[in-house]
Amino acid sequence: MDIPVSYDLLVIGGEMESSTVEEVRKHTWVYLTVFGGLAMLTVLTVAVASLEMAVGLGVTVAMIIAALKGSLVASFFMHLISEKRVILVILIFTFIFFVLLIAFPLSDFLDNAGKPNVP
Numbered sequence: 001m002d003i004p005v006s007y008d009l010l011v012i013g014g015e016m017e018s019s020t021v022e023e024v025r026k027h028t029w030v031y032l033t034v035f036g037g038l039a040m041l042t043v044l045t046v047a048v049a050s051l052e053m054a055v056g057l058g059v060t061v062a063m064i065i066a067a068l069k070g071s072l073v074a075s076f077f078m079h080l081i082s083e084k085r086v087i088l089v090i091l092i093f094t095f096i097f098f099v100l101l102i103a104f105p106l107s108d109f110l111d112n113a114g115k116p117n118v119p
Contacts, residue, residue, distance in 0.1 A: 034076045041069045 019027075045065050048058065075081040 030076060034072050037072055038069055041065055041072075 045062060048061050048065070051058075053061075080087060
């Protein structure tokens with residue numbers, strides 16, 4: 001049993017997004033390019049893992065490749081590349097909070113530096 005709903009009710013609160021064929025092709029090309037980049041980085045990860053190198057260097061290289069792959073996924077598949085202003089505000093807030101969390105214990109440590117630890 002279907003209830004007929006007018007088109008006007010479907011677009012309340014926002015407009016329906018209309019995409020042209022060119023826009024769809026552009027987005028498809030971007031997604032396929034990102035997929036190709038992820039595939040190449042995965043092959044690079046496997047190739048680096050098969051090399052004989054120090055453990056620390058191997059972990060560092062693997063983390064760099066993983067960060068690149070994660071940034072590709074977050075930027076394009078999660079559409080964060082178009083949210084630059086929000087991300088900048090969040091990063092600034094995070095940096096300020098980080099500085100405060102480091103500054104308070106550091107100031108206490110510097111005030112008590114060189115003093116005997118007597119309760």
